[in-house]
Amino acid sequence: MNLKHLNLAPAEVDHIIEARWLATVVKDVPFLEHYSVMVRNDTIIDLLPTEQARAQYTSADRVSLDGHILMPGLINLHTHAAMNLMRGIADDLPLMQWLNQHIWPAERAVVSYDYVKDASLHACAEMLSGGTTCFNDMYFFPQATAAAVNQSGMRANLGLLVSEFANSYATDADDCLQKGFEAHDSWRGNLMISSSMAPHAPYTVSNRSFEKIITYAEQLSIGIHTHLHETRDEISQSETEFGARPIRRLAALGLLGPNFTAAHGVHLLPSEIDMLREHGCHIAHCPSSNLKLGSGIAPVSLLLKNNVNVGIGTDGAASNNRLDMFAEMRLAALLAKGASEDPASLPAHQALEMATVNAAKALGLDDRIGTIEVGKQADLVAVKLDELTISPCYDPVSHLVYTCGREHVTHTWVAGELRYSNGLYANIEPLELKEIIKKWQPKLKQHKQ
Structure with a gap:
């Protein structure tokens, strides 16, 4: 049977993240361009060029990051x-x-x-x-x-x-x-x-x-x-x-x-x-x-x-x-x-x-995290590289280390769950952080040199 001629429906996944660049941190793979990461539950199940991924996978949660690099957490x-x-x-x-x-x-x-x-x-x-x-x-x-x-x-x-x-x-x-x-x-x-x-x-x-x-x-x-x-x-x-x-x-x-x-x-x-x-x-x-x-x-x-x-x-x-x-x-x-x-x-x-x-x-966790690979946990970070103040970008990995700052992070996923996005946390309220500071700063202030 010739599978090329079968009209197979795209596979459903929990998350699809499309990025301009992908820094896998896998040996001998500096970065990939126009790639997507497919996540099911907490695990990366596939990495594909974005056009191919769109044909093979579908998801209710698709994030398109045209000016970003996606890297391991x-x-x-x-x-x-x-x-x-x-x-x-x-x-x-x-x-x-x-x-x-x-x-x-x-x-x-x-x-x-x-x-x-x-x-x-x-x-x-x-x-x-x-x-x-x-x-x-x-x-x-x-x-x-x-x-x-x-x-x-x-x-x-x-x-x-x-x-x-x-x-x-x-x-x-x-x-x-x-x-x-x-x-x-x-x-x-x-x-x-x-x-x-x-x-x-x-x-x-x-x-x-x-x-x-x-x-x-x-x-x-x-x-x-x-x-x-x-x-x-x-x-x-x-x-x-x-x-x-x-x-x-x-x-x-x-x-x-x-x-x-x-x-x-x-x-x-x-x-x-x-x-x-x-x-x-x-x-x-x-x-x-x-x-x-x-x-x-x-x-x-x-x-x-x-x-x-x-x-x-x-x-x-x-x-x-x-x-x-x-x-x-x-x-x-x-x-x-x-x-x-x-x-x-x-x-x-x-x-x-x-x-x-x-x-x-x-930490003995390199079988689970540290790179972007199929089978590993989806601990992922998106960093915006197309802001005018840090443009142009010629080498995205070099840009990450020498040019970018933490202020350019837009999304952080841990085990496939979006925990931070553009200033908002999934499980932490800014008011809670303000109350923490208000509670403890007076007690610590007396020990300031």
Whole structure:
């Protein structure tokens, strides 16, 4: 039978998104022109040239984006969402002074389940409007963050925070672990939320606690997410207390491995980069936070040349002061070029990979998100490229990284659902965000430097 002569009716799908360009972030496919993405339920079921798609598929929800590029949702590989309401309370200070004299006192005063839920929802709104569909978080009261994630419709990997110090969340590291397990159990079966063990940093976690964390991460089959080599002071402190640099201490304890993500990695020796590669570890590069806190510039070019997987994060808004992945992509690329004195270092397509598929790999989610491919979740972002102030466009991927800002994001889909469109959220009301700010700003203002 010759199927060419059959008059087959177009197949029905839930959503069809037609775009001028498609940045799939699939290896050796820079971008596609005049392509459509077909979505059924939460999954991409086909990618076709738009004219062909119109003949083969129909949908009650067809979005035509003639001047846009469609790309995978951005993945923020390191942040503290609930610090969103702390932006600007302590600026222009080095890390330990910033923490000890301002951030930790502010947290002692306000951090609670309600605060974390409210502040995290505020962060989710900021991220969705800027094209971020998934974030890797580390903070107190992760169940509160989970409630905000569920309301917003985002995707998140939530850290089960561990620290030795008593606070409003837990009395000590063991209490942190117990509360973390309860949180992890509370979102079992939720396909939008995953977990990682989140020891805060080598300077706040003991060897005994790290050993427990390794065991529990293996038992639960989840990753480990921590701060590492963010400042020179951190390294000096470790050498004094433990007789070793932090990464060597963690290596001796057995933490390094393919499930290990280190935030920052600013001060790494070549031999330590070799260790990261040999153990299959991941780095969450946070360029804006590292610069603002005066911590330094991470050796990203050297990490990438040595095949260490590097993603991009914003860190929290208290040290950034934005959760803006477009700004981080651009800055990451420019810093790498300047530090290496090589303009070919970290080209635009690689910066985009760091903010999408590389981050997905670090979270163990690259089989589901990070690229636009058939069978993957429909986490998609539309960016308007034909505005006069950023025209003309010759290379849409280069334009994404070097020219566009988060203000050019028009649509954000997560798991096939439109969660943000032209200033409006599916599940977050602007009035709710205003009430959150009104509620918490007076309580935090007294801690402003």
